[in-house]
Each structure stands twice: as C-alpha cells, then as structure tokens.
Amino acid sequence: MKGLALRVAHLYPKLMNIYGDRGNILCLQHRSEARGISFEVEGLELGDPLKAKEYDLIFVGGAQDREQRLVAEDLVKVKAKPLGDGVRRNVAVLAVCGGYQLMGRFYRTAEGEELPGACVLDMHTVHPGAEAQRFIGNIVIEWNGTTVVGFENHGGRTFLGDGVQPLGRVVAGFGNNGEDGSEGAVYRNVFGTYLHGALLPKNPKLADHVIETALRRRHKDLRLSEIDDAVEDAAHAAAVRQATRRSIIR
Amino acid sequence: MIQRTAAVAAGKATAAVSRRFRLGGGTALPGLVAQRIDPDVIRDLSGQLSEGSVIITGTNGKTTTARLLRGIAKEAGLKPVANRAGSNMMRGIAAALVDAAGWSGEIASAERRLGIFEVDEATLPLVAEAVYPRAVVFTNLFRDQLDRYGEVETVAAVWRAAVAGLPAEAAVVLNIDDPSVAALAVVAQGRVLTYGMNADARWCTVCGNELEYSAVMYGHLGHWRCTKCGNTRPEPDVFCGEFQAEANGSRLTLKLPGGLVEANLALTGLYNAYNALAAASGASALDLGRPAIQRGLNAATAGFGRQERMHVGGRGVQIMLAKNPAGLNQVLRTIAANGSNADLAVFLNDSIADGRDVSWIWDVDFELLEGKTRSVTVSGVRAWDMALRLKYAGIDGQGASPNVEPEPAQALKRALNATLEGGTLYVIPTYTAMLEVRDLLARWAGRGAFWEAE
Ligand SMILES: [Zn+2]
Numbered sequence: 001m002k003g004l005a006l007r008v009a010h011l012y013p014k015l016m017n018i019y020g021d022r023g024n025i026l027c028l029q030h031r032s033e034a035r036g037i038s039f040e041v042e043g044l045e046l047g048d049p050l051k052a053k054e055y056d057l058i059f060v061g062g063a064q065d066r067e068q069r070l071v072a073e074d075l076v077k078v079k080a081k082p083l084g085d086g087v088r089r090n091v092a093v094l095a096v097c098g099g100y101q102l103m104g105r106f107y108r109t110a111e112g113e114e115l116p117g118a119c120v121l122d123m124h125t126v127h128p129g130a131e132a133q134r135f136i137g138n139i140v141i142e143w144n145g146t147t148v149v150g151f152e153n154h155g156g157r158t159f160l161g162d163g164v165q166p167l168g169r170v171v172a173g174f175g176n177n178g179e180d181g182s183e184g185a186v187y188r189n190v191f192g193t194y195l196h197g198a199l200l201p202k203n204p205k206l207a208d209h210v211i212e213t214a215l216r217r218r219h220k221d222l223r224l225s226e227i228d229d230a231v232e233d234a235a236h237a238a239a240v241r242q243a244t245r246r247s248i249i250r
Numbered sequence: 251m252i253q254r255t256a257a258v259a260a261g262k263a264t265a266a267v268s269r270r271f272r273l274g275g276g277t278a279l280p281g282l283v284a285q286r287i288d289p290d291v292i293r294d295l296s297g298q299l300s301e302g303s304v305i306i307t308g309t310n311g312k313t314t315t316a317r318l319l320r321g322i323a324k325e326a327g328l329k330p331v332a333n334r335a336g337s338n339m340m341r342g343i344a345a346a347l348v349d350a351a352g353w354s355g356e357i358a359s360a361e362r363r364l365g366i367f368e369v370d371e372a373t374l375p376l377v378a379e380a381v382y383p384r385a386v387v388f389t390n391l392f393r394d395q396l397d398r399y400g401e402v403e404t405v406a407a408v409w410r411a412a413v414a415g416l417p418a419e420a421a422v423v424l425n426i427d428d429p430s431v432a433a434l435a436v437v438a439q440g441r442v443l444t445y446g447m448n449a450d451a452r453w454c455t456v457c458g459n460e461l462e463y464s465a466v467m468y469g470h471l472g473h474w475r476c477t478k479c480g481n482t483r484p485e486p487d488v489f490c491g492e493f494q495a496e497a498n499g500s501r502l503t504l505k506l507p508g509g510l511v512e513a514n515l516a517l518t519g520l521y522n523a524y525n526a527l528a529a530a531s532g533a534s535a536l537d538l539g540r541p542a543i544q545r546g547l548n549a550a551t552a553g554f555g556r557q558e559r560m561h562v563g564g565r566g567v568q569i570m571l572a573k574n575p576a577g578l579n580q581v582l583r584t585i586a587a588n589g590s591n592a593d594l595a596v597f598l599n600d601s602i603a604d605g606r607d608v609s610w611i612w613d614v615d616f617e618l619l620e621g622k623t624r625s626v627t628v629s630g631v632r633a634w635d636m637a638l639r640l641k642y643a644g645i646d647g648q649g650a651s652p653n654v655e656p657e658p659a660q661a662l663k664r665a666l667n668a669t670l671e672g673g674t675l676y677v678i679p680t681y682t683a684m685l686e687v688r689d690l691l692a693r694w695a696g697r698g699a700f701w702e703a704e
Contacts, residue, residue, distance in 0.1 A: 146385065
C-alpha cells in the first residue's frame, strides 16, 4: 500500500489525555505502518483552527472535568463548525470518553449547568449529581458480530437520539446510561464510545475498521491486509474473561 | 477508658491470631477490630504519644519518606510508632497504635514516642483530625488510580480543606516543586516549611551530564512558572544543592535552616532525593537536629518492596514497585541507565490496590528499554495487556515475544532461569503482585515473611 498515508488530527492532546489515550494513537500508527501506510498526526490545541477535510481521521480523547470545560468552550467556538462540515463529507471521527460526550448536543453537569456540545452526534449527556453512582469498571460490548473490550469510568449518562445508532450492545458493564444496554454511538463515519484510554490496541478488528473507514473516503475499495495479531487476540480474550467473570460476581 | 482497654485488647488478640495463622500479617485487621469497639481509639492512643505525631501524604514517595523519617527519629533517640507500608488508611494507623500500647491500653510514658504515619491522600482529613499532628509532610500529587479517587482536583480540594483545618501549632511541609502542593501554603494557618531541588546547583560535578538531570526531575515536578499570571515557584526553605548519582545510591547535599547536611543515600534516582528532602524537612520541622538527619539518611536501606535487593538461587533480584506512570518511568530510567542486557519480570494486576484500570501502562515510556533487555517475562492477572504494551515498545526477550506466564510463581521461576548466574533480575510488580512476589522470593531466599521484615 505504497504512497498511502493516514492523516490524523488529534484534538487537544495535552488537555485530553486521561489514562492511556496515547495507546490509541500508537495503535493507529502501528497498524498503518505495518501495512506500509505512512502515518501523520497533528495535535490541535485550544485556539488552533481545524481544517477537517485535510485529515482522514479526527481523534479526541478523555479529560477531567476542569479540562473538559475549557475544551467544550473551544470546541463550540473554534472547531464545531469545521468538524460538522468534515463529518458531512465523510471524514472519520473517533471520540472517546469525555471527547465522546462533547460530540453530543449538550452535557448537563452534576450542578445542573448545561454545556453546549459540538452537535456532531444526536445525543445528550446528563450527570445525575455528585451522589450518583459513577460507572467504573471493565466493559465488554457486542459489536459487528464480535466483541470490543475496555474500561469505562464516567459519571454522565448518555442518551441517544433517533439520528444515531449505538456502537454496540453491553455484554458486561454499564455503557451509555446503565439502562438501555446501548454503548457508544455511530453516525456516518463518526464513532463515539465510553471505552476509554487504550481502546484500540487490544481491539484490533475495531482499530482496522476505523482505519479502513478513514482511508476509504479517498481510496474507495481499500482493504487492509492481515497482520500478526497473536498478542492482540490473546490480550482481547483475557480482558473479556476478566470482565465477564467480574460482572457475574458482582 | 474501659472501652479503650477493651478495644486495644481485642486488637492485640486479633493481631496475635492473624500472625499465628499467617493471615496477611495482621497489618490492618487489628486496627479495624479496635475501631469497632472504640471509634476514638486513634485519638485516645495518639494523645499518649509523648513526642506527638507527624503525617506523611502524597501520591508517590510516602512509604520511603516515612521510612527515612523513622530512621532519623531513631537516631534522635526517639521510639517511632509507625503504620506498615500500604496500610495507610485509618485502620492501619489504629493497628500501629494498638501494637504500641500495652494490654491495658496505655502507651508507656517513659519512652519518647513519636507517631510517624503515612496516610492515603483521601484519608488525610480523617487522620489529621484524629491524631492532632505536629507536622504534615506533603510529597506530590500525581494522577493515580483515578477509579478510586475521582480526580486530581478533588484530592487537591480535600487537602486544602484539611490544611486549613489544622491547628496553628502544626507545621505544614510542602514540596515547592509541585505546583498543587505549593499552593497549600496559602491556606496554612501555622508554620510552613518548603523544600525543593535547587535551580542554581551545579548538578553533576563529576560527569556533568545535564540530560540525566532533566530526565530525573520527573513528571510535573520542577521549576514551574505560569506565563499568564506570573505565578512562580518560590525559593524553598530546604533544598538539595547537589545530587550525584552513583551505582548503588546517590550523594546529596541538603541545605537546611540550620546548615548543611551531606548524606550518602543507599537509594537511586532523583525521586529518592525528593524523598530524602521530604524526610529531612519533616525532621527539621520537628527539630530533630542535623546530626540525626545525617545519620538517619546514611543508615537508610531500601524500603519495603520499593527498591529492595534480594538474593535467590545465585541471582540478585531487585524489586521495584510500579504504582503509576510517573513512578514507573523513573524505575525504567534507572534500569536503562544500568546497561543494555537487563533481565526483566513485569507483574500487572488489577485489584483495587493496583488500580482496576490498566490503561495507565500506555502512558509509561517502556520505549526507554528498547534494545536494553536480554530476557523479559510478563505475569499477573493482566499479563497479556502488559505483553501487548511491550510489543508496541519493541521490547522482547532475545528477539522473541515476551515470555507470558500469568501464574506468578511459574513466571518468577522462568525469569530467574533466564537470568545468568551472578546477574540481576529486575522485578517490576504492581502493589498486590509485589506482596505475592516478595512472599515467594522471601521463601526461596530463606527470609521472613513481609510483616516480619523491618
Ligand atoms: Zn497563572
């Protein structure tokens, strides 16, 4: 796949890097380069303009509340419009945890304040208050006939509108809101999920799906070749075992 | 009074039983039992300590700092009462006090007893209220096990409230190189003593290696300044003016309010220089005197599982606890600096004490060890997560994938076999894995179980 390049915009890498988001970037790089696809990543911080169409994939990770507020402001003021345009032109987006919440219509904080979101996904998130249970733990979802495994840690409950599909169904864990069994959201080429941090390395099928989706905007029939995923598959299987065992005990 | 006596007796009986049956060393359970009977047992017993108490808290370094301070206190002729490493919640402190008291619930007043308690970040307010400390030493505040504590901001807010509520007689000892620790000075009611690394020091006078030093000032610790409002790190009251890394330790020159202290520390890494600074500053706040500080630091040996050397089957084994990215990066730098043929065994568990979320390993620079390993074994409940992280870092044993063996005893045997006789095996465990690994090694090395080691 000579001459191909995966061009990634990493939104707010300094502010939104909570727990292992770097693993997702490393994974995109590793799995691209293993196929001879060159990998380019550009970090965009507060105030930096976003030229969405110049990228194949836009990635945004998680943050703590204080950082998330700064990001939410910048997102709405500076980046939401080009992001929306890019999404309509099929640019791929992967939004994780806090970044996922910000893709929705709004986020209502524990104190009841409503922070506007980027309105890329038809959904909203509500934090039911400081006393409410935080959704923390290993999680497994059913996705595309297989499983995706990871860790979730969020106070907010996300509710999907009619305009989006869930990414998957919860097998073990909480997911979007702990009620309707949905996890994450998909709309056009946008993928949002609460499975935070190093989501991609031990979910190689999802990682390749994201890369393929991102590259197919410019290279229609592209198919990624197989690579050696023995360690990836073993890590995936072990994490699924761990998550389902825990949820049965609980 | 009767309640206290009953509480202490029940606690001591519990300790005896759990030691007899080796139920985890009785480090916390006796405290829990005593607290059930007398909820005020910590207040009652700590009030009898003739020299009062000092509290040490922070994300990294509290165990080593407490250990160093204990050594200094002993050199000053005091008899410390201290909780065991890792038992740093209320029950662990209650257990230490129960252990120090007689069966009648009295702590002998003839002895000069000083409480030295390492305290979990989130537990600080409870302990501070119960023991009425003479000084509180803060090490640093890193992102650590967020699934337990929520957010760094939350811990900072808890600390601010705790410091504001301290009695005016209590000294607050702060690491000025950590902005969120330094900020506590504003809310302190009483005396504030700050410590830090000195900017103007001629760092390495022998080899002059600048890079090594910028590398060892770790995480967000250093000489900070806000470009927006001009908020700047002030000059510390206590500082380390010279730091020289040596093969098995480091040489430090500390500037204290009363004068200089030169010490040879048997601990490597700049993070241990910070621990020495914290301990010396705490000792200084308690007026333990420079001679005791110097002798105490010189006499220090590596602490419980933090940096512990053992000998098993003709190989040296060095255990280096992995807690969080900042701490583990320091460990990896130390290993990388020691040569290019390291034998390594990494144990990753995901119990509450380890942090249930293992995503943090992706924030660790395992790439530091690329090309520097001879054999690599990974183990623990999350062995495969670690194997995958190491695959990404390009680390493998002799060109092959890391040796994956989730069962700890098997893994440890394999790793020892892979290590040349006379060589050193670096064992990097998370907390619960460390307890397991150390127990195995101690058995094989013919040493006591961990609660018997001092
Ligand atoms: Zn400022």
